Amino acid sequence: MDQKDAIDILEKNILDNVICRNLELKPGVIATYIAGLSNESGGYIFLGVEKDETQFIINGISTTFQLTNILNVAISKLSSPIILDFCFLNFKGENIFVIKVEKATVKILCDEEYYIYKSNGVLKIANKTEQYDEQIPDKPTLFLSYREIDTPIVNIIEDNLKRLTSDGINISRYTRIPYKASFKEFMNGIQDHDVVLCVVSDGYLRSQACMYEVGEIIKDHHFNEKLIFVVLSENERKYYPEGFTEKIAANIYGSEVKRLQYVTYWKEKYDELNETIRGIDDYEAISDATRSLKEIGQIYRNDISEFMTYLADNNGKSFEYLCKNEFKDLLGWISKK
Template sequence: MLEMFVSYCQKDKIYAEHIDLYFKNKEVTVHRDIIDISPWGSIKEYMNTINDMDYAVLVITDNYLKSFNCMYEVLEVIKDHNYKNKIFPVVVETNIYKPSGRIEYVQYWQEEYKNLHEKLSNIEVVNLGTLSNDLKRAQNIAASMSEFLGLVSDMNNPDISDINIAIENKLKEQGLLDSKNSSNNQSDIFSSLNIPKVNFNTELTDLEKNQFMSNSFQSINNLLSEVCNQTQNENNNIQTQIEKVDSRTFIYQFYKDGNQVRSLKLFLGNSFGRRENSIGVSCDNFSIGINNSYNAMYSPKFENGQLSLYSTISITCGNRLMSVEDVVKEIWTSYVLPYLR
């Protein structure tokens, strides 16, 4: 089995979930912290195993590039002189393709190092313990950030929506993933004998679907909040208010020159008697409660070995597979932007 380490920030775990699900029934063992670290196990020991893997998938988001643990994993990766050929970057934070964007992260870690150094300077040397190691790691991260981001930004990275297929094709090209594996051979045998094949895994469980929808819902709200904040920062006459009612309900209110021009309610729950959760969007003057009208609805759908969001109700066009980014774009351009203009 091919060993593949997925390095990601917990805040962006939806990307790791997609990768994990895609390679679930293939000749690849996906290593993730939530799977490999036992309760009270050492996080650092787990991160040190990244160099023992055949490949490392790096889910590069803003959260990832500002995470001490994630950058520690990057430091472990680049210890291997051949690391350039062992990584699959999944670039979500596309600002790194610009010099100004890469500079921001170098500056961020310079400041992190300075702040940590200043705080540690007030502690007696005999009391530092392992804190001095953390300072050295922060310095190493700052020193390595420019080279690492320069390498990643120079790579012809596939679009995140195609990343799983791209990884699989690359592994097949290098002969590390056999397209004629044992399951396919069995399929050929059964076909030649004209007898039915037993398949116990044709459907995902309700638990897997609902976990996927919960992660997607959180990621959608995280991205939509970033869009709202940037819009507010760039436009003095636009204000946004975001209220997290609970883990399954978010309220977005948009103001232009102090006057409310739009309200949105995003909610996660069961709809129309289904067992799996769906994500709903309501633009009505709603009251918080269980009665929701739908302007848009997104449900889980398993297709071609991958779990995706499926648009079942939409102002543009329904019945299509979508990523988290697609959903955020549709919500913003269809239900918000026309009212801010």
């Protein structure tokens, strides 16, 4: 791709035949954009960019997203081969993803539907009337992350959301956030979801896998826009099997002393592992443990406090509160995405 053309469009605020999205990772949606542009005069798709009536707003997009894979899936949804090019482009210090779409010589369908470009988006043309019709939005998608032991709560959340939306929401479950080498797989898995909901219990905050991955996620401002948390308390014990004794409540609200207990927990984990490593004089034998020590240090020095502050600042909702208001807050939050 000739990056100069894309830069010229951005610098001169050429808004025609351009579709901008701050964060769009659904292959099906991107496929409609490609089809719409190819059925008109061609054009550009910018990811990590917004535009108003007069100018572009550069926000940037993480290069960790597997956008090439997403684009390949999008292309597979088209009825005929098309000509396009794509690349990451650094513009004014921000990375953006650019897709250049050429005008097609034949009608291009996406999943057997015909689209055309229209004002920073696409319109679907009805098959029978040949009149313009607004694109029908997909069902919102929700990704649930939780510890397997908290499944009773997750079942209630899922059942109520499906009931209240008349099954108008697609929900994916993941009982455990993948660890270390699986992080990219996890990131790819949630890219196609509008909302990521984490069910936070005491055990969740004491899980190295959960805290490491969530710590990485909340540092990415794109994911902050789609994250929501349900915080559990001891009031939820009635939903668990009889004889369940593990602590449930996540000490997020109220006493700073209670929140600092988690910092203390991770500091003790760090000291314990550090002391064990010091007693083993073999680098190869302790290489994995050394990496783990570094991660635990990051958790107790930064991530756990940042995460709990993030939750306390109204980013987390108690399960009891959500039940009392019929999950309206959660539904409203999802509907905005």
